Amino acid sequence: MHPRGAFKQVNITMSKRTQEQDAEGTFSFAPIHYRSREGYRPLPEWALFFLELGKTLSSLEIENQRYTVALALPTRSYATALIGAGIACARIFLKSDDDSDHIETIYSLPEGTSLKYYDKGKVKKALKKDVMEYNGKMLLGIQIEGHTTIYLKPENVNKIEIADVDYIHLPNKQNGYSVELPSKLALATLQSRSHEFFYRSRIEGVVIGPRNLLKEEAELELSIPQNGKQHYSTGSLSDLFRVKGFVPNNVGHRFLLTPPSSNNNIFVEMLHQVSTDCPFIFDGASGFLRWKEMFVDRDWIVILDQTDSYFPNAVAQLNQDYSYRSETQRNIQLPQVPSGIEVTFFMRNQ
Amino acid sequence: MNTLLKTPFDDTSDVYNCSANATLQWSSIKFSELHVFTRAVQVLINSLGKLDEGDYWFDFQRRIRVFRFNLIACPLSENILQERLADLLAYLQETRSTFLQSRPDAADQYENLMLAGKRLQTIKTSHLLMTLTGEIREIKDTGSALVLVCEPRFIVDAETSLQSSGIRNIDVASPSYLKSDVSYENMFIIGPTRWFPSFVFSAPRANKIQLLKFAWISDSWKHQTVFVNPLKQKPSRLMQIIIEESPDISEIDADSLLPPAFNFKFTQNQVVAAGSGHNDIDYLQARLFLLEDDWVVPLSAEDDASILVINLADTNLPVRKMKVAEIEPGIFVLIRTTGGGDFIIPVADQILGPLSEKARKCQREWKSLLRNKIVENGYDWTIKQLKTNGSPRANYMNVRNWMFDRSIKTEFREDFHAIMKLIELEEESDANWNLMSMIDRAHRQAGRKIRSMLIDKVKNSDLRAIKKSGKIDFELEQESEISITAFQVREISSDIIKLPHWQIGNPIKQA
Numbered sequence: 022m023h024p025r026g027a028f029k030q031v032n033i034t035m036s037k038r039t040q041e042q043d044a045e046g047t048f049s050f051a052p053i054h055y056r057s058r059e060g061y062r063p064l065p066e067w068a069l070f071f072l073e074l075g076k077t078l079s080s081l082e083i084e085n086q087r088y089t090v091a092l093a094l095p096t097r098s099y100a101t102a103l104i105g106a107g108i109a110c111a112r113i114f115l116k117s118d119d120d121s122d123h124i125e126t127i128y129s130l131p132e133g134t135s136l137k138y139y140d141k142g143k144v145k146k147a148l149k150k151d152v153m154e155y156n157g158k159m160l161l162g163i164q165i166e167g168h169t170t171i172y173l174k175p176e177n178v179n180k181i182e183i184a185d186v187d188y189i190h191l192p193n194k195q196n197g198y199s200v201e202l203p204s205k206l207a208l209a210t211l212q213s214r215s216h217e218f219f220y221r222s223r224i225e226g227v228v229i230g231p232r233n234l235l236k237e238e239a240e241l242e243l244s245i246p247q248n249g250k251q252h253y254s255t256g257s258l259s260d261l262f263r264v265k266g267f268v269p270n271n272v273g274h275r276f277l278l279t280p281p282s283s284n285n286n287i288f289v290e291m292l293h294q295v296s297t298d299c300p301f302i303f304d305g306a307s308g309f310l311r312w313k314e315m316f317v318d319r320d321w322i323v324i325l326d327q328t329d330s331y332f333p334n335a336v337a338q339l340n341q342d343y344s345y346r347s348e349t350q351r352n353i354q355l356p357q358v359p360s361g362i363e364v365t366f367f368m369r370n371q
Numbered sequence: 372m373n374t375l376l377k378t379p380f381d382d383t384s385d386v387y388n389c390s391a392n393a394t395l396q397w398s399s400i401k402f403s404e405l406h407v408f409t410r411a412v413q414v415l416i417n418s419l420g421k422l423d424e425g426d427y428w429f430d431f432q433r434r435i436r437v438f439r440f441n442l443i444a445c446p447l448s449e450n451i452l453q454e455r456l457a458d459l460l461a462y463l464q465e466t467r468s469t470f471l472q473s474r475p476d477a478a479d480q481y482e483n484l485m486l487a488g489k490r491l492q493t494i495k496t497s498h499l500l501m502t503l504t505g506e507i508r509e510i511k512d513t514g515s516a517l518v519l520v521c522e523p524r525f526i527v528d529a530e531t532s533l534q535s536s537g538i539r540n541i542d543v544a545s546p547s548y549l550k551s552d553v554s555y556e557n558m559f560i561i562g563p564t565r566w567f568p569s570f571v572f573s574a575p576r577a578n579k580i581q582l583l584k585f586a587w588i589s590d591s592w593k594h595q596t597v598f599v600n601p602l603k604q605k606p607s608r609l610m611q612i613i614i615e616e617s618p619d620i621s622e623i624d625a626d627s628l629l630p631p632a633f634n635f636k637f638t639q640n641q642v643v644a645a646g647s648g649h650n651d652i653d654y655l656q657a658r659l660f661l662l663e664d665d666w667v668v669p670l671s672a673e674d675d676a677s678i679l680v681i682n683l684a685d686t687n688l689p690v691r692k693m694k695v696a697e698i699e700p701g702i703f704v705l706i707r708t709t710g711g712g713d714f715i716i717p718v719a720d721q722i723l724g725p726l727s728e729k730a731r732k733c734q735r736e737w738k739s740l741l742r743n744k745i746v747e748n749g750y751d752w753t754i755k756q757l758k759t760n761g762s763p764r765a766n767y768m769n770v771r772n773w774m775f776d777r778s779i780k781t782e783f784r785e786d787f788h789a790i791m792k793l794i795e796l797e798e799e800s801d802a803n804w805n806l807m808s809m810i811d812r813a814h815r816q817a818g819r820k821i822r823s824m825l826i827d828k829v830k831n832s833d834l835r836a837i838k839k840s841g842k843i844d845f846e847l848e849q850e851s852e853i854s855i856t857a858f859q860v861r862e863i864s865s866d867i868i869k870l871p872h873w874q875i876g877n878p879i880k881q882a
Contacts, residue, residue, distance in 0.1 A: 057381050067387040093597045095390045095574035096552050098383040241380055282697040307699060327574040328550040330700040336597045343599050358604035361390025365598035
């Protein structure tokens with residue numbers, strides 16, 4: 022064990038880009054309200070804390086080190102969903118493709134690549150065709166049905182996403198499948214990034230926790246008041262905490278979720294699917310105790326319910342991990358931790 | 372807190388509000404006659420020395436310790452108190468001559484306990500209940516209230532006693548109820564802090580917590596962080612409360628009053644001894660589960676073992692099969708307390724009707740013959756023969772499963788035919804396969820029926836009542852003689868033991 026005095030303290034702030042977003046006032050969770058039986062009410066302090074914690078952690082990347090954030094809570098309810106929403110929303114600004122990057126990626130795809138074309142609340146299968154110059158603009162050719170090619174202006178290329186599976190052939194005629202439109206809540210929160218957030222899958226984290234409970238929690242109705250509370254931009258927590266299996270298959274997701282009782286193969290597969298900068302959220306002591314060793318090279322967010330029977334074991338494990346923490350410790354700038362929430366944060370060497 | 376107007380998110384928010392605002396107060400109750408009785412019990416226990424479960428006077432010692440604990444941990448009405456005291460005194464009287472002969476060294480202590488009990492009998496007031504009802508009346512109309520007792524078995528007595536004092540419509544629960552997102556304006560905790568899990572105070576579910584205990588029981592409480600070096604948090608009111616009682620006022624340590632803890636090792640040894648002496652092939656790996664209401668059940672610790680459970684936290688799928696290895700304390704396991712623990716077989720037999728006798732006889736017969744072959748020749752020979760007879764799936768695990776009662780038949784016909792050939796019932800192979808298929812279908816039908824009935828019952832039950840008591844009985848409507856009980860798991864043994872397969876799932880009631 023290292024003597025505590027020997028640890029170096031380094032302050033970490035959020036990346037420049039996130040700070041800019043904040044400064045512009047384009048991205049804040051503060052206006053979000055939730056639906057109570059008495060109507061919409063501002064999110065309480067504890068809920069905002071979880072969103073902000075997710076936002077802070079989203080930009081935390083330190084070479085050769087991994088972080089552990091563990092929270093001892095009076096109840097596990099909503100913590101994972103809110104932290105996950107905070108991470109996903111912050112990362113869309115932090116790691117979002119610029120429109121120009123997206124256009125370049127789509128234009129450079131080989132002809133015949135399978136695509137999804139989102140238009141007027143429908144998604145249709147499409148194949149990439151040629152790129153053609155017209156009136157000084159490069160137009161993207163896509164085939165939707167039969168042998169007809171339609172050409173899209175560059176500003177409409179954000180309606181195109183690469184398909185998850187290759188199509189063997191296109192139907193002769195297709196009306197497309199109805200697709201969930203970005204909610205008004207997502208539009209108000211994420212603004213120009215909401216289309217990408219809704220339709221482009223990118224894994225930002227993995228949750229090991231109770232599927233049914235999390236699904237119920239993700240259905241929490243949220244809103245942002247507009248025009249002096251005369252109107253509300255409504256949606257649900259699931260619009261921001263986008264979990265594969267909770268959102269329809271034809272739209273994008275941000276998190277993978279598996280219950281702690283899943284078998285070893287599922288976890289091994291998951292390990293290969295997600296990049297090393299994706300944090301693992303352990304929702305519950307038993308999932309953490311059971312699977313932590315397998316994901317030792319990832320960042321950990323550990324949600325512990327004080328009423329959980331395995332809570333003391335998980336705390337003992339975390340305190341032991343703390344005693345073997347990295348010599349170089351970091352301070353993160355968190356909002357004040359509300360009453361009833363206990364947080365520990367430390368770095369681990371990889 | 373108006374529970375009728377809340378969403379689940381409001382419930383969670385109220386839990387956080389309690390964490391920030393909860394206050395904790397102490398009420399010490401003087402009851403000198405009970406103090407004398409408590410000490411008399413302690414002196415007698417001390418004079419008996421340290422006893423193990425196998426010792427002759429262990430049960431006697433446990434009984435008086437449990438009695439004492441019941442008296443000081445539950446707000447009992449005068450009637451119940453008198454009734455219980457009369458029972459104890461009758462028991463002491465009955466045991467007296469044997470005790471005095473066996474332990475003359477502790478004769479004085481025994482007589483003193485009887486005297487203290489008789490003196491207690493003359494007191495016609497229940498001090499704990501009186502103080503509690505007084506406190507409840509004082510907070511009348513200032514919000515919701517819960518009485519928290521340290522064990523579920525006290526709930527019914529506490530409710531009855533409160534009702535007899537004119538207090539109705541008040542919730543009484545044990546700590547496991549507080550694992551859900553419930554919250555109250557007032558909570559009355561009966562007994563010192565050390566009788567309750569730490570989350571009752573570190574994750575409080577009420578704004579005002581009032582602790583009621585006897586003055587002579589020592590106790591202390593102070594907020595403590597769980598992590599070694601946590602980040603600074605907004606202070607809560609509880610963080611500023613320290614209660615430390617002077618040892619000269621409260622001389623009896625709270626822990627010493629607890630009844631003997633459940634001894635997994637001893638029970639394990641008893642269960643293992645009861646199942647010893649059989650052939651090695653009849654044994655399966657098992658683990659003991661301690662359930663609410665002092666039941667213990669050995670459940671299979673084999674990899675694929677599963678059991679029907681009720682998970683009240685999962686409102687979408689409250690009744691489902693769960694791998695035994697994944698069961699955690701708090702989950703309700705479904706057990707039949709009579710008839711060997713299995714509740715599918717009797718229902719399946721009712722579905723089979725008159726055919727059940729013939730089908731079950733056939734099932735027992737071929738399994739017994741297969742078992743005999745394994746006993747006589749070993750697994751390797753049996754597997755080799757089955758393969759020669761055309762069974763592609765004969766291996767150690769499968770043959771073991773086919774032999775045990777928990778499986779009805781092989782999945783594929785060629786494996787079954789190979790077994791029939793081996794046990795020289797080849798000619799009856801088709802008829803037996805048909806009978807086994809009928810049992811199999813009846814089992815599936817029974818499983819579906821029971822599951823759907825349970826889902827229906829759970830959905831139409833007061834979940835709070837189930838959570839509070841940690842136990843619920845289900846009567847199968849059409850088969851009224853079959854009842855199933857959902858018991859909340861309290862503790863799981865870490866040891867794996869070997870038991871004959873017929874003992875697994877068969878619950879045992881602890882004394």
